[in-house]
Amino acid sequence: MPPFIRTSLFASLLASVLTCQAQTQPLVLDRALSVIPARQQSDQQVQLLQRTRQAVQMAEVALRKPAGRAQVSLQPMFSSQEGSWPFEPFVNNGLFRAIAGYQSHHPQAVVISGGSITLAQLAEALHDPKVLRRHKDGYLLSYPLMITANGGLILEGTSLYLYNFSGTALINQGLLSLNQSRLEGWTGDKTSATDRAYRPFVVSWAGSSTQILDSTLSRLGYNANLSRGLSTGLSTQQAPSTPPASVLIRNSHFTELSSGVELQHAQALIEHSTFDQQQQYAIDLNNSQAQVRDNSIRGVENNSGIRVRGQTRALIQGNLILTTAKAGIEVSEQAGALLLTGNRIGDSKGNGIQLRNLTGKGGVLVIEDNLISNSQGSAIDASEVQALAILDNRISASPEYAISLRNALPLPGELALTGNRLGAIGKAVVRVEGIDNVVLGHNQYQGKPLLQNLLIGDLMPVQSVLLDATVRQGCIVQVRRTPGAGQPAALACGNSAL
Template identity: 65%
Template sequence: MARLKRFSLTCLAALCLAGNAQAASQSLPTNQAVDTLSQQEHQHKVDQLRQQVRQAVAFNQTERQRPGGRASVSLQPMFSSQAGSWPFEPFVNNGLFRAIAGYQSRHPQVVTLRSGSITLAQLHDALNDPRVLKRYKDGYLLSYPLLIGPDAGLVLEGTSLYLSSFSGTALINQGWLGLNQSNLESMAGDQPGNTDRAWRPFVVAWAGSHTQVLHSTLKRLGYNANLSRGLTTALSPQQAASTRRATVVIKDSQFSDMSSAVELQHSQATITGSQFEQSQQYAIDVRDSQLNLQGNQVRGVDNNSGLRLRGQTQARVEGNLILGTAKAAIEVSEQQGPVLLAGNRMGDSRGNGIQLRNLAPTATAPLVIDDNLLASSQGTAVDASEVSGVALLDNRIGNTPEYAISLRNATPLPGPLLVSGNRLGQVGKALVRVEGVRDVVLGGNTYDGKPLLQNLLIGDLLPLQGQLLEATVRQGGTVRVRQ
């Protein structure tokens, strides 16, 4: 390791206005030290971090074949609280049973699949009851809820399945559900629903199940209630914590007009080449899961963020386009696993570009934001609070009225914050604001600011602004600021 050259700090602020009220109001730390790092040492650290995070977020997607043989089909009573009724219990009070009661005149029943797989055409013939399943347009209209048992599979190949909103229809998957070149959407019809609030059919896949959506379309599914927002995976309190994760594969598909298009809990999911348009809550909402999200497009989220990551999640989010979200393009909150955000393009968010809250990355679970383009957010491009450390590498950030990068901790946290190789400019306030991080590394960044009218570095870095810019911009070096 190259020898560090230490030098004492001076309170230089070469590019700031003496009368800047914001800077003057901050309490500035006095026990800071700056080290210079060799280019070789710095580049080694960056390369090592990139390799480390990719290894940490990598996983092999579990492949599951559909169950063999022909499934049996039966109509079974739905109980709200009884042995074996747990797949339905979460929906007792959210409108499903009331919607069913408006269509089924007797005790609610569910179509149940067991011991094998079945296509829609085979299911239609087996039921032979148009009140349950009938031919409709280019496929079939389902008017009863349908339960796919743990040893069963439902196969949609080159067809459409319409789920009746009036009758209380939902797909509940404990086994295998596969769509290939197919369409799944709700059908409201002209009959009034029998619920006291908005209600739409949904798909829920419990832990242990497999769901795949290939070259298919999902439309108008879900409403804002627990486990009912669109395509949802979850671990039931009635399932053992050791139950294997639900697996999800989505490829080259379209999701539109959903509450939350995909909501993942206790799952392993690969989502590639797909489009998510006009979601109400989130396009993709992930908690306690493994996620590989590559090459997708998110356009339009009415109420919240495009992508939210939480809990014990490991995520690779790469090469996606995220536009027009009500809050952040990407939100990471209360997150404890490794996350890589790389090569994404984000813009036109009415909140921040990337929002980070209450994160404590570790050496084995790093948080790396690498080679992204963030532009035209109405808040700050990268806004973080109560975050102990993050690496921002080779990003292009600009055209925002707030900050390019802002990290503020109420209580100082150890870091490190690594800001390297970024192009920052065209922001309304300072380019980089840092408060409450004990270890900050800066190097190779390009700053496009307004000399004498705009601070480039503020917060804890303000007393060192001139010194840091001299070392990193004019001399092209890398510095480490420690408290």
């Protein structure tokens, strides 16, 4: 494999560029080039990273444990009346149909209120094996369970199995805490008795607290709203000012869920945890604030490893993301500070990182110091993106592009592309179309002399000047959209270090 570009290889690569340009039709030159002093660019990059890190900082996730011993009762579930909103969204999602297959009377739920209770205490209070009974190394729950805003369910060193065929679900408005415990959907020997898919799930409403420490969640969720695994949400019956759901997940394992963690209107810390054999997404963030750090995601059957949407502010750092059906990380119609740093992304069936429709004001997106390899699409693929910094990444082994940014119409904003190592790419290494300002420098390209363009799109007409300045001379160059700019002259970068 050829080494990364050094001056000794520059002549052959520049010859390749000139040959490719000679074979194409003349292009309209609307780009003006100028040298940015290296110190200025370095200071700006440091400031950008500092601002972004500050913007994605998050206060410690606050969890509250209701004091005193909780009261436990069985209460009827109505689909539409005062107080029924926590389970109303699931009326048409198969919950009540599954309940009807197990309960012979009007649907009932276990309700925990007025304090906290352990699983053993809950079984003692209910004293009904049809609802909750001993099973394996813990207990089997066969009724829906609702934790009210002043209630809490505490699992410590035990297992709670949720029966698949009885409409079991955990609906949390207060505190759900698992520590060294297991929460698992359980089928037994019975096959499905309904024509509609259903598996037990956990939903925590805005204002609630959920804590998962050193625990395992397994075989939960099906592909329906708020029912895909562990979900949070803001009900239409809750005031918009309701505090976000608090979620703390640490040192835990999620396996065989529809989506591992699906967060809306939440404040979450997810760290040092593993996600494998997910169906839709491992982690799905929407209108939330989150830090997702040092997790392992392996195997997502239908979509991406991590998805970010809406008014979401997040730090996604140090994660290993392998073997996803779509992208490793997908960001779509998102506004707010987002820092993707130190992640390792590989074997994506789509793009390594996919960005779509990020044109909101006030947001900042930085992709820094990631390793992206063996994506079947492009390593970083963006469209309709207004501002983006791609800094100090290592990208290799993609059959499409290392970096592709395409806007249908030119957008004001800046693409900063510095310090990256880009190689073993099937098409052109970098494609840029439709952004007003591009800053390049200190990138290393591994190309195929005489066979491959390194820079195409808006940069193709000026790529020979750009490569001479940024590779041979080692300077930082700003490329601005300037209609009628004319043929760019060679750049002298001798003083650019000042």
